[in-house]
Amino acid sequence: MRGGRLHDGKLPGEKLQGGAGMRLGLQTRAVHAGEPNRHGVGGPVATNVCHSSTFTFSSVAEMKKWAEGKSKAYIYTRYGNPTLAVAEKKIAALEGAEAAVVTASGMAAISSALLGALKTGDEVISTADLYGGSYRLMRDVFPDMGIKVHLVGTDLAGMEELVSAKTKVIYVETPTNPTLRLVDLRRVIAFAKKHKLVSMIDNTFATPLQQQPIAMGFDMVVHSATKYLGGHSDIIAGAAAGSAAWMKRVQQMVIYLGGSMDPGAAYLLIRGMKTIGLRMERQSANTLAVARYLEKHPKVARVYYPGLRSHPDHVLAKRQMSGFGAMMAFDLKGGLAAARRFCERVRIFLLAASLGGVESLVILPIYSSHYDMSMKELARVGVSPGTVRMSVGIEDVGDLIGDLEWALG
Numbered sequence: 407m408r409g410g411r412l413h414d415g416k417l418p419g420e421k422l423q424g425g426a427g428m429r430l431g432l433q434t435r436a437v438h439a440g441e442p443n444r445h446g447v448g449g450p451v452a453t454n455v456c457h458s459s460t461f462t463f464s465s466v467a468e469m470k471k472w473a474e475g476k477s478k479a480y481i482y483t484r485y486g487n488p489t490l491a492v493a494e495k496k497i498a499a500l501e502g503a504e505a506a507v508v509t510a511s512g513m514a515a516i517s518s519a520l521l522g523a524l525k526t527g528d529e530v531i532s533t534a535d536l537y538g539g540s541y542r543l544m545r546d547v548f549p550d551m552g553i554k555v556h557l558v559g560t561d562l563a564g565m566e567e568l569v570s571a572k573t574k575v576i577y578v579e580t581p582t583n584p585t586l587r588l589v590d591l592r593r594v595i596a597f598a599k600k601h602k603l604v605s606m607i608d609n610t611f612a613t614p615l616q617q618q619p620i621a622m623g624f625d626m627v628v629h630s631a632t633k634y635l636g637g638h639s640d641i642i643a644g645a646a647a648g649s650a651a652w653m654k655r656v657q658q659m660v661i662y663l664g665g666s667m668d669p670g671a672a673y674l675l676i677r678g679m680k681t682i683g684l685r686m687e688r689q690s691a692n693t694l695a696v697a698r699y700l701e702k703h704p705k706v707a708r709v710y711y712p713g714l715r716s717h718p719d720h721v722l723a724k725r726q727m728s729g730f731g732a733m734m735a736f737d738l739k740g741g742l743a744a745a746r747r748f749c750e751r752v753r754i755f756l757l758a759a760s761l762g763g764v765e766s767l768v769i770l771p772i773y774s775s776h777y778d779m780s781m782k783e784l785a786r787v788g789v790s791p792g793t794v795r796m797s798v799g800i801e802d803v804g805d806l807i808g809d810l811e812w813a814l815g
């Protein structure tokens with residue numbers, strides 16, 4: 407696995423300041439990557455947060471150098487900030503990317519990454535199965551900008567017929583929100599290489615702990631860092647990762663469009679990321695137990711979780727992921743009415759949008775991520791009105807299953 411930079415610019419595969427020179431694991435990178443040198447006397451172990459919006463210069467000559475691109479000094483937080491830089495180095499190290507850019511939200515990362523790679527007249531091929539906000543961006547915004555969007559299913563059927571000289575980007579999300587379908591990453595990479603397309607993936611659900619698209623050959627990864635990277639439901643944040651050249655273009659878009667991250671959010675993101683390995687391990691184990699329980703429940707019609715053998719993409723999940731994630735969905739035999747009742751009866755699971763935090767959440771996608779979609783659009787991505795999406799947290803699994811038993815009883 408290729409690595410991002412650790413403190414002092416060292417790569418994860420290199421010797422870590424007097425360490426054994428071994429390749430560093432992902433949880434070690436989550437704790438240490440990007441942080442300043444912490445081997446001096448009296449230095450803080452926790453990351454400093456730099457709340458300043460602007461930065462001083464010692465002379466006009468120094469500012470002139472900055473304006474001419476000859477100096478990397480910080481000037482203004484929309485252009486960069488030391489706390490944002492720590493978050494970016496940590497994400498790059500986790501994703502095994504050369505560089506990363508943090509943004510004000512996942513949508514800021516997605517729109518800035520796509521607009522960094524597309525212009526009027528270009529075309530993009532995307533899976534229709536996407537987080538609703540990404541789907542609505544493709545459906546409602548890009549066509550008005552003269553960017554044509556072709557949608558395909560997660561099986562990528564018909565993609566060869568859609569490609570033309572105008573096609574510039576292939577964009578996928580896997581596992582998908584909310585039905586947890588998977589896209590074959592190797593096929594996407596081969597297709598992108600064959601047609602010289604920029605390959606982009608939303609890695610929010612899998613996280614770099616369980617899926618490493620850059621090592622497999624993807625050009626860019628985007629995240630809603632609001633979710634598992636942050637992990638505590640206390641920030642709105644986003645990130646993109648990839649080559650230094652691509653990240654320069656994404657950063658430029660963030661500077662133009664203004665989707666930069668606040669240093670306070672960056673601090674919480676850094677703090678959250680330090681425990682991502684532990685959280686993913688616990689949350690995934692809880693999810694598998696909950697999915698197995700629900701699969702056997704007489705009132706449940708269908709469970710969507712790639713960790714279950716019954717899931718249509720279980721084999722693919724085992725091939726391209728190192729875990730099955732902590733998101734799942736299910737349909738009740740009683741349809742929408744039963745789903746509404748269930749969502750209002752749970753006590754430990756909270757009825758709330760978003761996902762990826764330490765607390766377990768339930769929602770109905772038709773009234774949250776997938777609002778403003780026709781029945782035809784919902785059917786295309788396998789969402790029924792009664793589909794319940796669950797983000798499983800770190801609580802004691804017996805309590806979670808007890809809550810489900812009560813709510814379904």
Ligand SMILES: Cc1ncc(COP(=O)(O)O)c(C=O)c1O
Nearest residue numbers: 511512513537583610630632643
């Ligand atoms: C998979 C996925 N990508 C992107 C987003 C958008 O992220 P944000 O809400 O941080 O803008 C979400 C939000 O729910 C999501 O679930």
